[in-house]
Amino acid sequence: MADSDRHLLLSRIRDVPDWPEPGVVFKDITPLLRDPAAFRTVTELLAGIGGEQVDVVVGIEARGFILGAPVAHRLGAGFVPIRKQGKLPWETSTASYQLEYGEATIEVHRDAFTPGERVLIVDDVLATGGTVRATVDLVRGSGADVVGVGVLMELGFLNGRDKLADVRVEALLTL
Numbered sequence: 001m002a003d004s005d006r007h008l009l010l011s012r013i014r015d016v017p018d019w020p021e022p023g024v025v026f027k028d029i030t031p032l033l034r035d036p037a038a039f040r041t042v043t044e045l046l047a048g049i050g051g052e053q054v055d056v057v058v059g060i061e062a063r064g065f066i067l068g069a070p071v072a073h074r075l076g077a078g079f080v081p082i083r084k085q086g087k088l089p090w091e092t093s094t095a096s097y098q099l100e101y102g103e104a105t106i107e108v109h110r111d112a113f114t115p116g117e118r119v120l121i122v123d124d125v126l127a128t129g130g131t132v133r134a135t136v137d138l139v140r141g142s143g144a145d146v147v148g149v150g151v152l153m154e155l156g157f158l159n160g161r162d163k164l165a166d167v168r169v170e171a172l173l174t175l
């Protein structure tokens, strides 16, 4: 990434100390989304991680939807939402995991993928890696192939990659 792009993105991510609980420094991307140049830059760079052979982009609720959908559009791919428990209307596959601040369960529709489809997973933050690990397992469990994971930022000190040795993970920024 160009230095100018890196500086632009870093300048649009706001640290919010002690949110949602004491001891967590929350990385707020709303200033980045609000800035057309920064938003477009992130979308283009994440699409570049996928390359040309992506059939489906998976976005993880909620911030992964905001980044994943424009990436899918740009790649000419479909979009599949991975949602928090209880939000999807049809039959689902489910996975649970720990977060930096709590615990969560995610779901995907059982017919979301065709076996052999090439999937790019998109999210805003890789922290402890639990969310992406659960997502990779859901996608693979349906018979699709994960070609990579693209995140806007990785919180390196939380060692999320330790859970993801079997998948290609690209972060635009490492903090």
Ligand SMILES: O=P(O)(O)OC[C@H]1O[C@H](OP(=O)(O)OP(=O)(O)O)[C@H](O)[C@@H]1O
Pocket: 060, 061, 062, 063, 064, 098, 099, 100, 104, 123, 124, 125, 126, 127, 128, 129, 130, 131, 132, 160
């Ligand atoms: O690597 P991990 O430790 O699993 O954490 C990363 C996840 O945490 C945040 O989502 P959150 O569950 O807070 O949901 P939100 O996007 O709805 O705020 C973030 O958007 C990632 O999805």
Ligand SMILES: Nc1ncnc2[nH]cnc12
Pocket: 024, 025, 026, 027, 028, 100, 101, 125, 127, 128
């Ligand atoms: N510190 C953090 N900021 C924003 N999103 C997160 N997801 C997990 N940890 C996070």
